Amino acid sequence: xxxxxxxxxLSSQNGMNLYRGCTHxxxxxxxxxTCYQMKHDFEDVEVKINAPxxxxxxxxxxRKKCMIGTGGMGDPYIHLEKELxxxxxxxxxxxxxGFGLAIQTKSARIxxxxxxxxxxxxxxxxxxxxxxxxxxxxxxxxxxxNVSTTEERFEVLKILRDYGIPTVVWFxxxxxxxxxxxxxxxxxxxxxxxxxxxxxxxxxxxxxLRDGNRQYFYAKLDEHFPGLxxxxxxxxxxxxxxxxxxxxxxxxxxxxxxxxxxxxHSVPECFAYLQAFEERGPKQMSxxxxx
Numbered sequence: 001x002x003x004x005x006x007x008x009x010l011s012s013q014n015g016m017n018l019y020r021g022c023t024h025x026x027x028x029x030x031x032x033x034t035c036y037q038m039k040h041d042f043e044d045v046e047v048k049i050n051a052p053x054x055x056x057x058x059x060x061x062x063r064k065k066c067m068i069g070t071g072g073m074g075d076p077y078i079h080l081e082k083e084l085x086x087x088x089x090x091x092x093x094x095x096x097x098g099f100g101l102a103i104q105t106k107s108a109r110i111x112x113x114x115x116x117x118x119x120x121x122x123x124x125x126x127x128x129x130x131x132x133x134x135x136x137x138x139x140x141x142x143x144x145x146n147v148s149t150t151e152e153r154f155e156v157l158k159i160l161r162d163y164g165i166p167t168v169v170w171f172x173x174x175x176x177x178x179x180x181x182x183x184x185x186x187x188x189x190x191x192x193x194x195x196x197x198x199x200x201x202x203x204x205x206x207x208x209l210r211d212g213n214r215q216y217f218y219a220k221l222d223e224h225f226p227g228l229x230x231x232x233x234x235x236x237x238x239x240x241x242x243x244x245x246x247x248x249x250x251x252x253x254x255x256x257x258x259x260x261x262x263x264x265h266s267v268p269e270c271f272a273y274l275q276a277f278e279e280r281g282p283k284q285m286s287x288x289x290x291x
Contacts, residue, residue: 001045001080009054013275015069016055018086020046023079024106024147027220028173031073034212045080052089059097065124066277068094071104075147081109091116095123102274104129104170108148108156114163121165125278127198128160131170134179135187142224143175150191157195166198168270171254173207176235177228180205180244182253189257199264199273205250206243209236 009016021042022031032042040046048054055068070076076087091113094101101120103110110117110128120126130153134140140150148156157167169192174180192200209217221229236242244250258265264273 001047002040003047003049005050006048006054009048009051010058010068013069014066015072016051016090017070017072017074018048018051018076018090019074019078019080020048022074024075025145026106026147027143027145027224028175028207028213028217030208030210030213032213032216033210035210036073036212045074045078047080047084047086049084049086051086052093055090056093056097059093059099062099065097065099065279067100067102067125067127067275069102069104069274071129075105075107076103077105077107077109079146088113088116091120095119098123098279100124100277101126102129103127104131106131106144106147106153108152111156111159114159117160117165118163121280123280125166125276125280127166127168127274128156129168129170129201129274130157131172132188132191133171133173133175134184135191136179136184139179143179154191154195157191157197161196167195168199168201168274169197171200171202174202174205174244174250175207176242176244177231178225180246180250182250185250185253186257189254189261192263193261197263199270200254200258201267201270202251202254202265203267204241204243205247205254206241208240209242210240214238 020038021040021044022029023043023045081087091101095116117126117128132150132153133143135150137149137151160167171188218229255265264270
């Protein structure tokens with residue numbers, strides 16, 4: 001890792017990224033793309049060490065309360081967070097200043113900050129977004145080798161359900177010829193139903209590939225799925241949008257299941273929910289023993 005003093009933190013849409021780069025090792029990660037102009041190795045994570053000070057300054061200046069988002073470009077619970085606690089410090093500020101939170105992660109480490117998630121949700125709204133790509137634990141260890149398994153993330157979703165914190169699942173990406181199966185879709189949907197997720201975000205049954213992440217992804221295909229890279233190259237060439245050949249069937253199944261389960265799945269509707277700030281009256285919430 002390397003430390004930087006950032007000049008700013010919140011985007012125009014009130015999003016923030018405390019870390020630039022990642023150690024989770026997901027083989028499909030779009031954030032590796034060269035278009036983001038990262039001037040350091042992806043695993044040499046850039047740490048915005050002054051992020052809490054920048055966030056507090058920004059929150060003080062805001063005229064209206066709003067939702068603060070994090071996790072869109074870099075997971076707020078990478079391994080460095082255990083020591084640095086930048087995410088925890090920022091969540092504490094969001095709670096202190098009465099703002100809402102929309103946080104996205106693949107890590108069960110988020111439960112460390114359950115007290116702050118509850119504090120935020122008590123006075124405004126806290127939504128936890130969790131990425132699920134495959135219900136197959138063995139495949140998960142290949143696609144996302146250094147992060148919580150699907151089963152561990154599923155347990156997080158159920159714990160958040162029990163505490164009344166709403167969740168949204170990102171069912172993305174869908175890798176052609178790897179996790180684009182009826183079985184995988186139904187397995188993920190069953191988890192979402194049991195966890196009573198509020199919404200599922202799915203941009204389509206496919207993935208994106210561009211310079212930077214394409215090369216890394218293809219190297220991993222050679223390592224774990226011999227011969228599959230050539231199949232990708234023959235079918236997709238240099239396309240950015242890489243759709244599953246089973247896209248129509250899977251999307252039809254996805255929409256039918258979401259409608260049947262009463263789970264919102266329109267992407268605009270999901271994002272509107274994530275961005276809508278809600279202010280709540282005071283109420284008593286407590287942590288049971290064991291958490």
